[in-house]
Amino acid sequence: MTPTRRSALAAGAAGLLAAPAIASAQTPLRWRMVTSWPKALPGPSFSAQRIADRIRVLSGGRIEVQVFAAGEVVPAFAVHEAVGNRTVELGHTASFFAIGREPALAFFTTVPFGLTPPEHNAWVLKGGGQALWDAASERFGVKPLLGGNTGVSMGGWFRREIQSAEDVKGLTIRMVGLGAELFQRLGATAIAVPPGDIYPALERGAVDGAEFTAPGSDIQLGLWRVAPFYYAPGFNKPNGSSELVINKALWEGLPADLKAVVEAASEAEQAVALAEIEILNMEALTTLVGSHGVKLRGFPAALVQQARRQAADLQRDLGTRSPMAGRVAESYTAFQARIAPWTRVSTHAALGAREV
Incomplete structure (x- = not known):
């Protein structure tokens, strides 16, 4: 072997050995994630932090994400705008907070009497929902992904008992998304209040009732102290999808492996969040009823029937x-009609049999 050939091979070997060191020494991407949630709120806030941690681990440290609670960088309802205009790189929110910008976005959080969490995930991930979500979000400069789920919600907290459909009329209720419109059609006034401001709104009587999610998250807000009547079912919000949004230009510029990292972090959170919230809800409901004197109630049947028609x-x-909105509504409605017979003979029937 000639000296020149030996030198070339040595240089090549040195390059191969050095490559991992060079890759690991690269300056990581540092992203900020703003959220719509109070700090350390069980449920959505936990999901936001887990996604950030998972992105760091799965990327091998190539992406580091710092998470901010609502109000630390932008207000709770300004997450979409902050991500779209590149004030920050990521956001964790709920898509129905942005329905004033595009009505179609309501479908990607929840619809009254609509898809349950497993059904919703099936529609988004395998039933054509993700492509429609991308299209609905494109002009706002964000790429949306599922960001966790708080499960089936409760109907809300009320300062006084609801004994008939008439008792809802004239009430002022904290509610967002299509649930808010539904209760307005039932005669209430619905107002959007950021999650962190729900308790003071109830305490000072600015609202007569409030819906957020379910016991595991609600207990942290302390709503039971000022509104002791806790109602089910959560027909206004049968699903609780959170949304992870990434600046669209940033997303399009990422290499394929880092896109896969973000997608994997998102998809993994669906299973973890739903498992966690079941445990949190189970424990919190026991505490609320057993230790805090919460009065668990069911909405009157006449109110539920009226709500179903209005929905x-x-x-x-x-x-x-x-x-x-027309395109998304068509897809969502068709998917619900297709999956309903299976849900009826599987989940619904199994639960009915278990209760006999």
Whole structure:
């Protein structure tokens, strides 16, 4: 072997050995994630932090994400705008907070009397929902992904008992998304209050009732102290999808492996979040009823029936509010009709049998 050939091979070997060291020494991408949640709120706040941690680990430290609670960088309801204009790189929120910008976005959090968490995940991940979500979000400069789930919600906390459909009329209720519109059709006034401000709104009487999610998250907000009547079912919010949003230009510029890292972090959180919230809800409900004197109630049957009729009209109306809303409503409604027979003979039947 000639000296020149030996030198070339040595240089090549040195390069191969040095490559991992060079890759690991690269300056990591440092992203900020703003959220719509109070700090350390069980449920969505936990999901945001886990996604950030998972991105760091799965990327081998190539991406580091710092998480901020609502109000630390931007207000709770300004997450989409902050991500879209590149004030920050990431956001963790709920898509129905942005329905004033695009009505179609309501479908990607929840619809009254709509898809349950497993059904919703099936629609988004395998039923065409993700492509529609991307299209609905594109003009706002964000790429959306599932960001966890708080499960089936409760119907809300009320300062006084609801004994008939008439008792809802005239109430002021903290509620967002399509659930808010539904209760307005039932005669209430619905107002959007950031999660961290729900307790003081109830305490000072600015609202007569409030819905957030379910016991595991609600207990942290202390709502039981000022509104002791806790109602089910959460027909207004049968699913609780959180949303992870990434600045679209940033997303498009990422290499394929880092896109896969973010997607994997998102998809993994669906299973973890739903498992965790079941445990949190189970424990919190026991504490609320057993230790805090919460009065667990069911909405009157007449109110639920009236709400179901109004919800069907609301969903049809929503589909007329924008071309995108029409496309999403058609897909969502068709998927629910297709999956309902299976849910009825599987989950619904099994639960009914278990209770006999």
